[in-house]
Amino acid sequence: MADSVVSPGNSGPNCFKEAVCIDTARIYDSCSDKDCLEDLQVYFTDQAQAIVDSATAVRSKAVEVMEVFMDVESVPFNRGFYSVEMTFYFLIKLDVFSAPMSVPTQVEGFATFTKRVILYGSEGKVKVFRSNTSPFDAGEMLSGSNLPVASVQVVDPIVLNCRLRDCCFPGDYQISIPPSISDYFGGTFFGVVPVRCVTITLGLFSIVQIERNVQILIPAYDFGVPDKECTTPTSSADDPCELFAKVKFPSDEFFPPTLTELEGCDC
16 A cells, blocks of 8 residues: 655645654653652751751641752663653741740741652664854763653642651751752751651652654644734723723632533533
8 A cells, every 4th residue: 555645735824835854852751650758858957947846836838849850871781761760859838836826937948759760762872963052061962962851740749748756867867958959048957956857748740751852754834923913002001900800700719610510521
């Protein structure tokens, strides 16, 4: 059976006009995960740790993903597969109570978690040189040019539990902290010997991808010429009441949809 050939169209903005070759990142493998991170220790600066040591209770306020450091290495004796090691750093915001029914003091710390996955990334030995890359940057890129690129998508985790306890093993507090993390807090983590510790349990959703730059042939329909005119703000647009009048009434906030309504829609 002969291969089918798609011929360019003759007219219309949505008609196929030509096949073009683009250089883009192709996802070779990906995985999604749902991790329950139990009893992660929260690390504080010396000033914050002094407040925690005198606390009677703590309450979590918010948790954010500060940074994810990634390392990609080939898997021995398994060609085309790579291990992706990810180290997550979470910003932990807490309310610390020094006495029952007292006004809490807000402190910030961080927790860390490391996981590893193995994904298929194919093989490549090409060294890439680009005209818009400085020699110094090119040297960094070429040192790992045969490795695919890994990326992780993650949402801010869900707090499942947070508790205050006595520290039985203060030596476990000493860990390696990247400068970008320690600089955020403005204090020092070195020499801190905690009396009381905070542990937190998080629910984490993530998607890990491994990709390479490849040349792909795609159909081109037309140039992406904007069909919307630019609008210039007028003095009337600065009227807050006029802007508010254009906001749709939030009916769903007052009348939340039922489970039957959600199952019947194409959400």
